[in-house]
Amino acid sequence: MHTLVHDALASSLRRETIVSFRNLRKDYGAITVVPDFSLEIGRGELVCLLGPSGCGKTTTLRMLAGFIAPTGGEILIDGQDVTHVPAFRRDVGIVFQNYALFPHMTVIKNVEYGLVNIGMKKSERNIRVQDILRRVELQQLAERYPRELSGGQQQRVALARALALRPKVLLLDEPFSNLDAQLRLRLREDLHSLIRSLEMTTLFVTHDQDEALTLADRIVIMNNGTVEQVGSPEEIYDAPATRFVAEFIGRCSLLEGRIVENSEFRTDDGLTLPACGTAGNVTAVIRPENVKKPHELPGVPVREATIEASDYHGALTRLRLRLGKSSLIMDTQFPVGQKPRPGDQIDIVIDPAGLRFVPRPNDV
Ligand SMILES: Nc1ncnc2c1ncn2[C@@H]1O[C@H](COP(=O)(O)OP(=O)(O)OP(=O)(O)O)[C@@H](O)[C@H]1O
Ligand SMILES: [Mg+2]
Known part of the structure; x- marks a missing residue:
């Protein structure tokens, strides 16, 4: 390889x-x-x-x-x-x-x-x-x-x-x-x-x-x-x-925050994720496929999010989720007959390997 x-x-x-x-x-x-x-x-x-x-x-x-x-x-x-x-x-x-x-x-x-x-x-x-x-x-x-x-x-x-x-x-x-x-x-x-x-x-x-x-x-x-x-x-x-580039190519969620010294990304509203990088203000980029169900990624902290909207695309369903004050997009699947509804709770994990950071604009 x-x-x-x-x-x-x-x-x-x-x-x-x-x-x-x-x-x-x-x-x-x-x-x-x-x-x-x-x-x-x-x-x-x-x-x-x-x-x-x-x-x-x-x-x-x-x-x-x-x-x-x-x-x-x-x-x-x-x-x-x-x-x-x-x-x-x-x-x-x-x-x-x-x-x-x-x-x-x-x-x-x-x-x-x-x-x-x-x-x-x-x-x-x-x-x-x-x-x-x-x-x-x-x-x-x-x-x-x-x-x-x-x-x-x-x-x-x-x-x-x-x-x-x-x-x-x-x-x-x-x-x-x-x-x-x-x-x-x-x-x-x-x-x-x-x-x-x-x-x-x-x-x-x-x-x-x-x-x-x-x-x-x-x-x-x-x-x-x-x-x-x-x-x-x-x-x-x-x-x-x-x-x-992150927004222009593919879909993604953007979370404003900063990387703090003990290798952690902390959003402005208090959500924390493990991260490596230089300490300072950044924007985290999370692709929809890196937000997963807990059983897909054991050992990663499970979080409870609220479904705000769901779009059925055939092979996958795209969810817009609220996690604290942050908004997240997730691509996932549901068994036939189990239609997600706005307001439902869902357990998710964020794959740390899929986390990317881009410079944070001054005005955000
Ligand atoms: N002759 C001209 N005089 C003044 N401005 C121009 C002239 N020709 C192009 N522009 C401007 O230059 C910019 C770039 O135009 P261009 O045609 O290169 O864009 P593009 O990326 O190919 O866009 P599209 O995807 O719509 O084809 C535009 O804002 C356009 O208005
Ligand atoms: Mg053109």
């Missing part, structure tokens, strides 16, 4: 850098949209930019593509400073949210467009186009026009067009957002295996945390144009660096 983790770490460290953002900045007049963005993307890596609407994801991606000129900083692609290089010379492929296909061209013409532009010979072009159409399973639809295709098919044409030029970097800006939930899931899996099989260096923009958690090698969490945390999906979920 440990060797595996080590190998994965070592191979990610060995990766050659393909994209570097260095102190990138974007202002619109007096408004700073991206104050200072730095990130390196390794060869073959799939990085997701994830953050709420308006946080600067599209702006950052478009600066890399060359459609938006940065106000400051540098962008390097494969070691070359491209900050002032026009978009068409940057060797990036891009898939937009609305696909932006040429409506008067068939699928095959759309896909081969970039290759014609660079003057590739017809024979070579044909081989390239057929190969990519096969990979995205569009061979049967090659002679259709975009209006004769479903949303998911159009999305695959856009992807094929971006990949036909074999760019150094593939950029995707919310490529699934116009599609229904089931199709999204299927295309996500298809895209994942395609990108993997091509070992394509990819920057993927989304505000969908599930998409980021399932697709990414690394996730970059953005908030107001700045990077809150960069890490693997597991790191981001299991060890959020900030309160923003």
